[in-house]
Amino acid sequence: MRADVRAIARWIALAFVACLATACATLPPATSLNRPVSHALADPGATPLGQALAPLVAAHGGQSGFRLLTDGTDALQMRIALARSATKTLDLQYYIASEDTTGRLLLAAALYAADRGVHVRMLVDDLNFNDTRRLMAGLSTHPNIEVRVFNPFGTTRPSVFSRTETFVTRIDRFTHRMHNKAMIADGELAIVGGRNLGDEYFSASPKLQFRDLDVIAAGPIVEDVSKSFDSFWNSAGAYPLNVVDKKNYAAADLQAARQELRAHWDAEAQAVGAKPLRAAPLWQQIAQQQMGLVWAHATFSVDSPTKITDPSDDYRSPPMHKLAELLRGAQHEVLLLSPYFVPHGAGLKLLSELTHRGVRVAVLTNSLASTDAVAVQAGYSPYRIPLLKEGVELYEFQPVQREHSRLFGSSESRASLHAKAYVIDRRTLVIGSLNFDPRSAHLNSELALVIDSPTIAGEVAKLIDQSMSPTVSFRLRLATPSEQAQSRALGEPDSGLVWSGEEKDDGGPPHMHTWTLDPEAGFVRNLLTGLFLMLPIDSQL
Secondary structure, eight states, rough: OOOHHHHHHHTTTTHHTTSSSSOOOOOOOGGGGOOOOOSSSSSSGGSSSHHHHHHHHHTTOOOOOEEEEEEEHHHHHHHHHHHHHHEEEEEEEEEOOOSSHHHHHHHHHHHHHTTTTTTEEEEEHHHHHHHHHHHHHHHHTTTTTEEEESSOTTTSSOOOHHHHHHHHHHHHHHOOOBBOOEEEEEETEEEESSSHHHBGTTTSSOOOOEEEEEEESSSSSHHHHHHHHHHHHTTTEEEHHHOOOOOOHHHHHHHHHHHHHHHHHHHHHHTTTTTOOOOOHHHHHHHHTTTTTTTEEEEEEEETTTTSSSSTTTTOOOHHHHHHHHHHHHHHHHEEESOOOOOOOHHHHHHHHHHHHTTTEEEEEOTTTOSSSSHHHHHHGGHHHHHHTTTTTTEOOEEESOBBTTTTTTTEEEEEEEEOOETTTTTTTEEEESSSSSSSISSOOEEEEEEEOOOHHHHHHHHHHTSSSSTTTEEEEOOOHHHHHHHHHHOOOOOOOEEEEEOOOOOSOOOEESSSSSOOOHHHHHHHHHHHHHHSSSSGG
């Protein structure tokens, strides 16, 4: 299930018990603490990365360079390479940072950077922070590593009862999360996109493979990403780890973490393909034009941390507003790739306006069978028929991928869509952390890169085109009157919809098949969908 919605479901069962407890203590604003204020590197141009990029930026009229990271292993290798190339600063901002195989490899890369004298800042949202608390706490004793927790609602109270109490008494604090995802080296290179830090994002999980997209950005646009990181890092919601975790950590804990991470790297790096294929540092690859960067004009849009720390009904999300503005300006085609797609009335109206003036609108989202968030799927399902009636094309990602592709994995891999990307007229790409849903608009903080490049946008459009094939996704259409009558005659529920896709029988060739209910979803998921439809949680999806 989607992590934020899953967490809500986890605690709600204990809500009424927790109401009997005394009100939880509220942390003061982090800005009132004795907490150092720090900023991005003042002169990134003096670093090896900056020096390598300077002549390229000048040659391209001040544009920025971009390269898509479509493959999970490639995305992991690029993050390792980014950490290795940092000489002054390394900033990491993530909604989820798991202490699993790849998570520990990335922590090892950050530790090695700190040992070289790089100032490492790690900012992680509190909702999933317990997943990586132990090692991060040990690393935080390093003189070159700072760890902060964003919007803590229960880190200071680790028991199930106390965290549930906090959920009940501070629901406003719980539901607003920092969903940003960025990694920045020396203020000159940054990776932004949909990936959190965890095995399922880097093709390293045996249970689940998230199909995702990142982009590595180089040059002037990275200054805006760095400023965004600074605004969250120095905000009232970013608490030093030693404030929310009262345990005392000593130098021995850092040494234990170093030994553990070194042993983990030796044992696991090769197995998951973490070692960069090119031994040359990124600054050298840039100087020799070996990174495959595409140069283009771009803008960066990000929410203010006050969206989380001081929520207001009057707040208008810059990334969501920018996306809507670009969609309204489309002339020929809009491709929406959003794993959690809940358009609500405003989104339905916007997309309908486009189709009414002849713009092709195609949406790819998860199917009920592939989603990790059944509650979100329940929020989306009532909009299927209205969208189809307005001429919007709907495609839903299949849970098992039978065809190798750069984005959608290899044969028979269990998969769920997680990429967030929007292509307008095959010229403009919006890529980042925001979904097309009310949570991204009103509750979570989000970021987005807007890249004006037919080359980059066209590459993503081709990936989306591929994903719309019947091998990869189900296509939806409205059921005909005769198909609805047939369903009723057979005593089956009448969904009003027909799904079509390719199915492969054991030992036989693939063939087209149709379904009148959510394909391959099973009884339990259909039951949960019905239950979620009855709950008043639409605004939380």
